[in-house]
Amino acid sequence: MSQTKRSEVKKERRSFLNTLLKTGLVAWVASVIYPVARFLIPPKMAKLNVSSIEVGLISDFPKSSSKIVRFGRKPIIVIRKESGDFKALEATCTHLDCNVQFKSETEQIWCACHNGLYDIEGKNISGPPPKPLAQFKVDIAREKIIVSQMDLS
Amino acid sequence: MKIYEWINERVDISSIKKIALKKRVPIFYGTIWYYLGGVSLFLFMIQVFTGILLVLYYQPGAETAYESVKFIISRVEFGWLIREVHSWSANLFILFVFFHMFTVFFAKAYRKPREMTWISGMILLLLSLGFGFSGYLLPWNELAYFATKVGSDIAGAIPIIGDFALRLLRSGDEVSGATLTRFYGIHTALLPGIFTVMLGLHLILVQVQGMSVPPEIEKIPEKERKSIPFFPDFALQDAMAWLIVLNIIALLAVFFPWELGPKADPLASAPAGIRPEWYFMFMFQTLKYIPAHVLFIEGELFGILLFSIGGFIWFMVPFLDKKAHEGIRTPFWTWFGILLIIYMIVFTAWGYLT
Amino acid sequence: MIKRSYWLLIGLLFSFSTLIADSTLKKDACVSCHIEVDEENDDEDKIVSYYKSDLHVKLGFSCADCHGGDPEAYDDEDEAMWENDTFIGVIEKEEQLEVCGKCHSNPVFMRQYSTDIKVDQVTQYLTSGHGIALENGNENVAVCSSCHGVHGILPVDDPRAPVYAKNIPKTCSKCHSDETVMFESGLPTNQFTEYEMSVHGMALLDRGDIGAPACNDCHGNHGASPPYVSNVDQICGTCHSNNKDLFQKSHLNDIFLSKGLGQCEACHGNHDIAKPTDEFLNWADESTCKPCHEDSHPAKALALSFYQTIDSLKTGLEHARKMVEKAEHKGMIVSNLLFDLDDAKKALIHTRTNIHSFNKAFVDTGAAPGFQSIQAAIIGAKESLEEVEYRKKGLFIFSLIITFFVIAIGFKINEWKKQRESASN
Numbered sequence: 001m002s003q004t005k006r007s008e009v010k011k012e013r014r015s016f017l018n019t020l021l022k023t024g025l026v027a028w029v030a031s032v033i034y035p036v037a038r039f040l041i042p043p044k045m046a047k048l049n050v051s052s053i054e055v056g057l058i059s060d061f062p063k064s065s066s067k068i069v070r071f072g073r074k075p076i077i078v079i080r081k082e083s084g085d086f087k088a089l090e091a092t093c094t095h096l097d098c099n100v101q102f103k104s105e106t107e108q109i110w111c112a113c114h115n116g117l118y119d120i121e122g123k124n125i126s127g128p129p130p131k132p133l134a135q136f137k138v139d140i141a142r143e144k145i146i147v148s149q150m151d152l153s
Numbered sequence: 154m155k156i157y158e159w160i161n162e163r164v165d166i167s168s169i170k171k172i173a174l175k176k177r178v179p180i181f182y183g184t185i186w187y188y189l190g191g192v193s194l195f196l197f198m199i200q201v202f203t204g205i206l207l208v209l210y211y212q213p214g215a216e217t218a219y220e221s222v223k224f225i226i227s228r229v230e231f232g233w234l235i236r237e238v239h240s241w242s243a244n245l246f247i248l249f250v251f252f253h254m255f256t257v258f259f260a261k262a263y264r265k266p267r268e269m270t271w272i273s274g275m276i277l278l279l280l281s282l283g284f285g286f287s288g289y290l291l292p293w294n295e296l297a298y299f300a301t302k303v304g305s306d307i308a309g310a311i312p313i314i315g316d317f318a319l320r321l322l323r324s325g326d327e328v329s330g331a332t333l334t335r336f337y338g339i340h341t342a343l344l345p346g347i348f349t350v351m352l353g354l355h356l357i358l359v360q361v362q363g364m365s366v367p368p369e370i371e372k373i374p375e376k377e378r379k380s381i382p383f384f385p386d387f388a389l390q391d392a393m394a395w396l397i398v399l400n401i402i403a404l405l406a407v408f409f410p411w412e413l414g415p416k417a418d419p420l421a422s423a424p425a426g427i428r429p430e431w432y433f434m435f436m437f438q439t440l441k442y443i444p445a446h447v448l449f450i451e452g453e454l455f456g457i458l459l460f461s462i463g464g465f466i467w468f469m470v471p472f473l474d475k476k477a478h479e480g481i482r483t484p485f486w487t488w489f490g491i492l493l494i495i496y497m498i499v500f501t502a503w504g505y506l507t
Numbered sequence: 508m509i510k511r512s513y514w515l516l517i518g519l520l521f522s523f524s525t526l527i528a529d530s531t532l533k534k535d536a537c538v539s540c541h542i543e544v545d546e547e548n549d550d551e552d553k554i555v556s557y558y559k560s561d562l563h564v565k566l567g568f569s570c571a572d573c574h575g576g577d578p579e580a581y582d583d584e585d586e587a588m589w590e591n592d593t594f595i596g597v598i599e600k601e602e603q604l605e606v607c608g609k610c611h612s613n614p615v616f617m618r619q620y621s622t623d624i625k626v627d628q629v630t631q632y633l634t635s636g637h638g639i640a641l642e643n644g645n646e647n648v649a650v651c652s653s654c655h656g657v658h659g660i661l662p663v664d665d666p667r668a669p670v671y672a673k674n675i676p677k678t679c680s681k682c683h684s685d686e687t688v689m690f691e692s693g694l695p696t697n698q699f700t701e702y703e704m705s706v707h708g709m710a711l712l713d714r715g716d717i718g719a720p721a722c723n724d725c726h727g728n729h730g731a732s733p734p735y736v737s738n739v740d741q742i743c744g745t746c747h748s749n750n751k752d753l754f755q756k757s758h759l760n761d762i763f764l765s766k767g768l769g770q771c772e773a774c775h776g777n778h779d780i781a782k783p784t785d786e787f788l789n790w791a792d793e794s795t796c797k798p799c800h801e802d803s804h805p806a807k808a809l810a811l812s813f814y815q816t817i818d819s820l821k822t823g824l825e826h827a828r829k830m831v832e833k834a835e836h837k838g839m840i841v842s843n844l845l846f847d848l849d850d851a852k853k854a855l856i857h858t859r860t861n862i863h864s865f866n867k868a869f870v871d872t873g874a875a876p877g878f879q880s881i882q883a884a885i886i887g888a889k890e891s892l893e894e895v896e897y898r899k900k901g902l903f904i905f906s907l908i909i910t911f912f913v914i915a916i917g918f919k920i921n922e923w924k925k926q927r928e929s930a931s932n
Contacts, residue, residue: 017919020918023911024908024912025912028908031904035231035235036206039230039231041230043228043230070846095718097853112749113860114718130718149216223842227840233838385920386920389920393913396913397909403902404902412838
């Protein structure tokens with residue numbers, strides 16, 4: 001009887017299966033391409049701040065002033081001395097974990113927590129701090145102040 | 154079809170098509186083993202693909218490597234996914250390559266005429282381990298740094314050329330930024346180049362020689378053996394396996410992300426529990442428990458000697474196991490394989506439990 | 508006598524050759540003789556073996572420089588000691604100031620060794636509790652040797668020295684924890700036990716933070732005396748300068764002084780200064796305000812408002828930290844949020860200092876950035892956790908697609924198989 005009908009059903013089923021297969025393929029390809037395409041678009045914050053950071057323009061720093069900025073995970077204190085020179089030191093006191101501050105009248109660095117005192121070179125001179133503050137390198141390029149890690153060597 | 158004809162008019166690809174269509178996959182209890190090589194190949198393809206994507210953002214160098222990896226996984230959209238897939242797929246790749254190797258070993262598929270396939274496979278294994286070792290350092294995190302330090306120390310224990318090998322590997326006396334640059338080059342240029350050539354050879358050999366069956370199955374007259382065509386049946390089954398593996402990787406990537414850990418600090422003291430990647434664990438553990446002096450040789454050197462001899466024997470199995478060519482299983486080689494697996498599992502577990 | 512010295516020299520050369528091998532030891536009759544005496548007496552207190560490590564010996568001084576006598580008189584014991592006018596022998600307590608001061612109070616002499624060396628120790632000592640008692644004829648007090656040791660005196664920066672920062676509490680407690688020594692003066696003997704458990708004691712003795720104060724940092728060294736109520740703030744303020752400044756400017760400063768209360772001590776105690784808890788501010792058992800203030804006094808509202816500010820900073824920080832940790836556990840990168848947590852923690856410490864102003868507006872302004880940092884951390888952590896959910900959703904969709912695709916392929920394979928079978932039939 002239904003030789004023709006049966007083969008028709010079969011044909012129908014086959015074309016349905018092919019559609020399913022094609023849909024599956026397209027969906028899969030799309031699900032792979034989507035994240036990859038998004039990955040290729042560079043993120044807005046495309047710059048890596050790693051070994052050096054820009055802390056602003058010279059004009060942002062009046063003489064005898066300071067600013068605490070983040071350098072990776074560490075806070076650092078950038079100081080402009082009375083002489084106009086720059087100095088950058090780690091801002092976490094070496095005694096406990098407080099942040100130090102710049103005392104412009106004496107050009108010293110002071111930690112309020114236990115009255116620790118460092119000189120402008122970061123050397124501990126009185127109070128509880130057991131060691132000097134770590135040094136950072138300051139370079140000036142086209143009016144911009146760039147702080148970078150000291151070379152280990 | 155038009156494209157096919159257009160090409161065929163210029164280059165004869167119909168013969169390739171003929172070979173491909175003629176290829177059949179034997180059906181027996183071990184058919185599932187045939188997936189292992191294919192899955193390894195698929196994982197390698199994922200590695201190439203995700204590796205190329207990672208290179209777009211990765212910056213080698215002691216000052217930038219860690220930060221750029223961090224950047225990839227925290228700032229770049231789906232960067233975490235690409236990195237996780239690369240790490241997970243790398244580990245699964247080694248795992249599947251090991252499975253593949255042992256099934257080939259126990260099926261005695263290395264016997265004549267497939268000696269070259271075994272040798273090329275062994276070279277691919279060594280290259281894969283090289284990929285693992287060099288890639289492990291690239292994120293420049295603490296664990297990788299110290300594992301690399303310990304791992305490359307072993308090179309220094311080789312007699313006569315030890316110091317030279319160590320310096321060559323580290324690009325200096327210590328593991329440093331220079332080492333990282335060197336490993337990056339090895340991982341992304343040197344190894345992929347050699348690997349691709351070797352892989353091509355390996356695949357051509359497999360295609361030309363067809364699928365191997367264990368000696369027991371080979372004894373059955375060909376007409377009584379069941380098989381299915383490679384195209385399209387087995388190829389689609391392969392595709393199913395690949396898709397499932399891909400899904401497992403995605404699952405692992407989301408639920409079990411690899412930790413980046415703290416940045417490597419060459420001046421810091423080594424953290425507790427430095428360990429190499431799991432596939433080096435059995436060797437690491439063996440070297441740890443070899444006494445300082447065995448007979449008159451230094452312990453570390455003895456270990457290296459042991460691994461070299463063992464590796465060489467394993468490499469040369471097709472030439473040493475002569476009985477296999479006649480389709481005979483010798484208990485010696487069966488036990489050799491079983492004991493090797495037991496040794497690897499026990500030492501790896503021991504390494505992780507202590 | 509001559510004979511004896513010969514034997515002595517021979518004995519020295521053989522049995523004590525190791526001891527005198529040290530080139531810093533000058534050939535000295537006192538040493539050569541006293542080594543033998545020590546040996547003969549089997550004295551536990553082998554003076555000469557300490558002697559080698561003594562700072563003075565290293566600088567070239569000899570026994571005779573303190574004890575007098577003639578170190579050149581090898582042959583005659585009497586000539587070396589008893590018959591020599593300069594000979595003092597054992598230096599009694601009351602003689603120490605003079606013997607040590609001979610050099611240590613002489614700026615010209617001391618300058619040879621260091622340009623900025625202090626020479627006021629004896630003068631200081633005479634003004635100290637110890638010194639005054641000694642003047643009054645009480646010999647039961649500490650003199651130079653009680654703290655610095657006798658033979659084998661080490662410089663103050665030598666960790667083995669009894670006057671090294673970390674060793675000072677033990678050194679003082681030798682007498683001050685001994686009831687028999689303290690009985691006459693009527694002083695308590697529990698200072699060391701109290702100090703040991705105090706925040707300072709734990710920092711110095713357990714953590715080895717030599718920046719933490721030992722006894723001398725509050726009481727002075729050579730001029731040791733108890734600080735008075737009126738100047739206790741200056742002494743604590745040496746390190747706790749912000750707290751001191753804030754308190755001095757507060758309205759409580761004058762009130763405390765007029766009532767004879769030590770500014771810092773009244774709430775924090777002295778030797779047993781514990782790590783201050785926020786409960787000091789709560790109007791409950793541990794309150795340090797309640798002993799003076801009635802419940803009806805506005806102080807209660809002020810204290811409670813401080814308590815609340817600090818408590819909400821603390822609980823907020825804790826909450827934020829937990830959320831950040833949760834995000835971290837799920838594999839998210841949270842280093843930026845850790846910064847916010849750090850900032851919040853600093854604001855909390857700051858606020859705890861600021862309460863010494865006893866000024867609500869001042870405290871609230873100081874605490875504000877802390878709350879901001881807490882908020883920032885919480886928002887960041889929430890975003891991270893949402894990202895985790897997003898990833899899970901993505902994975903779910905991806906898995907669905909793959910499952911669907913795999914099943915479709917499976918059907919296709921099946922279909923081919925059937926097709927082939929029907930074709931072969």
